[in-house]
Amino acid sequence: MANRIGVCSWSLRPDSAAQLAEQVESLGLDCLQLALSPVRLDRNGGWDRGEVFRQLRARNIAAPSGMLEMVGEDYSTPETIRRTGGLRSDEYWPENLTAARECARLAAFFGMEVVSFHAGFLPHDQGDPLRETMLDRLRAVADHFAEEGVRLALETGQETAQTLLGVLAELERPSVGVNFDPANMLLYGMGDPVQALDCLAPHVLQVHIKDAEEPAAAGEWGREVRVGTGQVDWPEFHATLARHGLTCDLMIEREAGDERLADILAAREQLAGLGACQEGGR
Numbered sequence: 001m002a003n004r005i006g007v008c009s010w011s012l013r014p015d016s017a018a019q020l021a022e023q024v025e026s027l028g029l030d031c032l033q034l035a036l037s038p039v040r041l042d043r044n045g046g047w048d049r050g051e052v053f054r055q056l057r058a059r060n061i062a063a064p065s066g067m068l069e070m071v072g073e074d075y076s077t078p079e080t081i082r083r084t085g086g087l088r089s090d091e092y093w094p095e096n097l098t099a100a101r102e103c104a105r106l107a108a109f110f111g112m113e114v115v116s117f118h119a120g121f122l123p124h125d126q127g128d129p130l131r132e133t134m135l136d137r138l139r140a141v142a143d144h145f146a147e148e149g150v151r152l153a154l155e156t157g158q159e160t161a162q163t164l165l166g167v168l169a170e171l172e173r174p175s176v177g178v179n180f181d182p183a184n185m186l187l188y189g190m191g192d193p194v195q196a197l198d199c200l201a202p203h204v205l206q207v208h209i210k211d212a213e214e215p216a217a218a219g220e221w222g223r224e225v226r227v228g229t230g231q232v233d234w235p236e237f238h239a240t241l242a243r244h245g246l247t248c249d250l251m252i253e254r255e256a257g258d259e260r261l262a263d264i265l266a267a268r269e270q271l272a273g274l275g276a277c278q279e280g281g282r
Contacts, residue, residue: 003241005271006031007264008208008253010067017047021055027264032056033065033206033251034110036103049109064249065153065206066107068117071095078188078221085158086120087137088130100141108148114205115145116153116179124163126170138171146175153177153205157184161196168203178203181253182232183210187222194236201244208253209267224256227267238274 007024009032014020024032038046056063072092074080087096107115119138123131138154145152152175156164168176178200182193190196197204211230215222228234252267254260 003247004031004064004249005029005209005268006033006062006064006249006251008033008035008067008251010035011252011254011260011264013260017052017055020052021059021061023261024061025059027261027268029268030060031062031064031249031251033067033116033249034063034112035069036066036106036115037069037099040099040102040106049106053110063110064113065251066103066110066112066115068100068103068115070117070120071099073118078219081158082121086118087134087141088120093137097137097140097144101144104144104148104150107145107150112150114151114153114177114179116155116206118155118158121158122163122167124159124166126166131167135167135171138167138176139173142171142173142176146173151175151177151205153179155179155184155208156181156196156200157188157190160190161185161199165199165203177205179206179208180204181208181210182237183208183212183222183224183230183253186212186214186231187224189215189218189222193232194240197237197240198244201240201246204244204246204248206248207241207246207250209250209271210253210255211267224254226254226257226263227252228270234270234274238271 007029009020012023014023039049039052070086072084072089074084122134142152180197185191185193185196209227211225211227211232213223213230252264254263257263
């Protein structure tokens with residue numbers, strides 16, 4: 001079974017479900033990861049879920065995965081996201097639990113297999129009280145998705161691979177795995193992406209195809225760049241995927257730059273050059 005190649009909907013910055021479907025089709029793709037928040041808020045100026053379903057189906061575009069966004073996150077600096085990211089905020093925890101429950105139902109509506117999200121900076125020290133608080137919250141979120149038959153994938157990058165591996169063991173939730181993003185490991189300065197993939201491979205449910213450069217100094221952001229121009233060793237990354245027999249979906253993500261469609265096409269070409277094949281491509 002070959003890896004299926006798709007794109008993250010938020011990378012395209014669409015104004016409507018129709019535009020999203022048109023953009024995916026124009027890229028020659030038939031698979032995407034759908035941001036769920038705009039659809040969840042359909043009664044408050046968001047997208048109508050039925051219309052999203054119809055637009056994707058009309059173009060034979062699959063949405064096997066979704067993305068859950070937490071309320072109250074501030075990505076202004078590495079320090080602000082460390083304090084506000086994921087499930088860390090006590091203030092927003094009730095609202096985020098509600099969002100998780102509603103997005104779990106929405107994922108089931110679309111027939112999604114997995115939904116990914118940033119849990120927040122998970123403390124490495126098992127004696128840190130915040131670690132147990134965050135694990136309890138993770139269990140609550142995971143249970144909502146499990147009730148709907150949807151797996152939960154934790155985004156990599158905001159902690160080391162070893163810390164995430166320990167959290168997965170401590171969670172005791174077999175429905176929880178990893179959405180592996182090699183660029184995030186570099187952006188947050190959390191280790192070599194290939195080594196991290198090798199460590200987490202048994203838990204990987206989906207991969208984001210994204211590239212980056214490490215921060216110039218501690219406390220700064222790294223820099224996201226076009227796939228193939230950063231510090232991810234793509235031949236070795238692909239070899240590691242193959243060695244572990246990982247045939248999960250590869251979702252191209254681009255969150256920076258003004259030439260996103262061109263950058264996404266370049267990423268697809270990079271994957272083709274490495275021998276990553278798309279099922280049912282156009």
